[in-house]
Amino acid sequence: MSTSDVDVIIAGGGPSGCATALFLWAETRMLARPPRVLLLDKAEFPREKICAGALGGRADRALASIGVEVRCPGADVRGLGVVTGAGELAARHPRPIGRVVRRREFDAAFLDEVRARGIEVRTGIALEGYTRTSRGVRVATSAGELTARVLVGADGVGSRVRRAMGLPRGALYAQAVEIDTPWCEADDALGRTAEGVSSRRWRAASQARDVLWFDLRDRRYPGYGWSFPTIVGGESLVCRGVYRMTHGVSALDDSGPDVSRLLADELTRLGVGNGPNGKTAVDLTTFKRFAERGLAAHEPTAQESVMLVGEAAGIDPVLGEGLAQAILSGKAAGPYLAQALVRGDVTFRDWPREFARSRVGLDLALRRRALPFVYGSARPRMESLVTRSESLARAGLHYFAGEHVPRGALVRATLDGVRALTGI
Ligand SMILES: Cc1cc2nc3c(=O)[nH]c(=O)nc-3n(C[C@H](O)[C@H](O)[C@H](O)COP(=O)(O)OP(=O)(O)OC[C@H]3O[C@@H](n4cnc5c(N)ncnc54)[C@H](O)[C@@H]3O)c2cc1C
Numbered sequence: 001m002s003t004s005d006v007d008v009i010i011a012g013g014g015p016s017g018c019a020t021a022l023f024l025w026a027e028t029r030m031l032a033r034p035p036r037v038l039l040l041d042k043a044e045f046p047r048e049k050i051c052a053g054a055l056g057g058r059a060d061r062a063l064a065s066i067g068v069e070v071r072c073p074g075a076d077v078r079g080l081g082v083v084t085g086a087g088e089l090a091a092r093h094p095r096p097i098g099r100v101v102r103r104r105e106f107d108a109a110f111l112d113e114v115r116a117r118g119i120e121v122r123t124g125i126a127l128e129g130y131t132r133t134s135r136g137v138r139v140a141t142s143a144g145e146l147t148a149r150v151l152v153g154a155d156g157v158g159s160r161v162r163r164a165m166g167l168p169r170g171a172l173y174a175q176a177v178e179i180d181t182p183w184c185e186a187d188d189a190l191g192r193t194a195e196g197v198s199s200r201r202w203r204a205a206s207q208a209r210d211v212l213w214f215d216l217r218d219r220r221y222p223g224y225g226w227s228f229p230t231i232v233g234g235e236s237l238v239c240r241g242v243y244r245m246t247h248g249v250s251a252l253d254d255s256g257p258d259v260s261r262l263l264a265d266e267l268t269r270l271g272v273g274n275g276p277n278g279k280t281a282v283d284l285t286t287f288k289r290f291a292e293r294g295l296a297a298h299e300p301t302a303q304e305s306v307m308l309v310g311e312a313a314g315i316d317p318v319l320g321e322g323l324a325q326a327i328l329s330g331k332a333a334g335p336y337l338a339q340a341l342v343r344g345d346v347t348f349r350d351w352p353r354e355f356a357r358s359r360v361g362l363d364l365a366l367r368r369r370a371l372p373f374v375y376g377s378a379r380p381r382m383e384s385l386v387t388r389s390e391s392l393a394r395a396g397l398h399y400f401a402g403e404h405v406p407r408g409a410l411v412r413a414t415l416d417g418v419r420a421l422t423g424i
Contacts, residue, residue, distance in 0.1 A: 016310020
């Protein structure tokens with residue numbers, strides 16, 4: 001590849017890179033001279049990305065606002081359920097509130113949406129580093145050098161851009177491990193075992209196979225197990241996994257069980273095999289752990305000519321939810337970048353403040369604040385709250401879907417929260 005000049009290089013063609021490219025395109029397409037954008041990814045697509053694939057409807061709604069629809073197979077999600085030592089509660093909506101996708105399919109379809117709008121995409125090219133120049137950045141790639149006014153690091157948890165910026169890897173870290181298995185009897189039993197903590201109306205919801213279940217019963221570690229419906233090659237399966245914070249929770253006991261052992265124990269308890277067609281013995285060596293980075297307060301996410309989006313910057317540390325956050329961080333970054341380019345000011349000094357004011361920035365800040373309550377000493381009170389407050393569950397459903405949260409549910413959920421945490 002010869003040296004070429006573009007306005008923006010986006011390193012990473014996952015959800016945050018695609019969303020940044022598309023929201024920037026939407027903001028600038030009417031300009032006489034829209035910015036020239038190059039999106040590059042080290043992988044060839046379709047590519048695998050280990051992820052449970054639960055995608056809140058709010059991300060699809062955000063994309064629909066600029067006329068983008070990412071079409072791929074998936075399982076509809078209509079409900080959210082939580083099971084803790086204090087009981088269980090599931091809430092369900094008549095309409096889908098989101099979907100569970102396979103990242104191999106979703107990300108390839110997303111990238112096609114970028115290409116379809118005339119944005120240049122080059123795959124199989126890895127960013128290796130960059131240096132700042134008087135006119136922007138000189139980017140070293142596996143296929144040669146490129147220059148641009150701006151570099152966007154959308155290259156995920158192992159971000160090369162972040163490292164080249166000289167930033168620490170992040171204060172909030174978690175590990176996650178997952179596997180797809182057939183449905184089992186215990187899945188249908190969820191929601192039937194509640195002991196007086198959920199009303200019959202809500203309990204019935206949990207027996208459906210379109211609910212995202214979060215299991216916080218095991219207090220030995222700061223994290224949770226999940227079971228999400230998923231479609232693999234046309235077959236309905238359950239994606240099961242464990243998310244465990246490893247850094248960033250003060251009461252952290254690192255000697256606790258590791259994620260692979262926790263998942264293996266759960267599979268044994270459920271009596272399900274190690275894979276859809278599978279063996280019955282649980283083989284720990286087949287599990288690979290993957291890291292997730294939470295967005296920590298006061299960590300820089302930009303320098304002159306360079307900014308980070310998606311998991312390169314950080315996602316929700318409480319649940320490790322990163323797909324909607326990645327897409328919504330692209331929604332915040334696109335218009336911001338458009339303005340910066342038009343103004344000719346790419347210092348990005350105000351990007352952290354602008355991001356913090358965006359909806360996704362506020363969401364992430366709130367979740368970060370909730371971290372000590374969810375996994376710290378207030379955990380029993382939090383468990384009691386999430387399994388008793390139907391208003392909170394209802395508000396959560398609407399929020400996940402990206403729908404207006406009814407004021408009544410919001411007020412009652414807030415009151416329930418205050419009562420639970422203050423013990424009044
Ligand atoms: C086990 C597991 C389960 C998860 N389940 C969920 C879930 O159910 N729901 C949810 O919301 N989130 C989930 N997450 C989190 C979610 O997967 C991520 O937060 C999300 O993918 C972040 O999107 P991104 O675009 O920022 O980064 P990524 O999706 O990681 O995309 C980064 C892209 O950058 C490319 N890249 C990397 N390095 C370079 C380089 N040097 N040069 C060029 N390209 C590069 C990669 O090939 C990749 O395509 C899960 C994570 C894990 C580990």
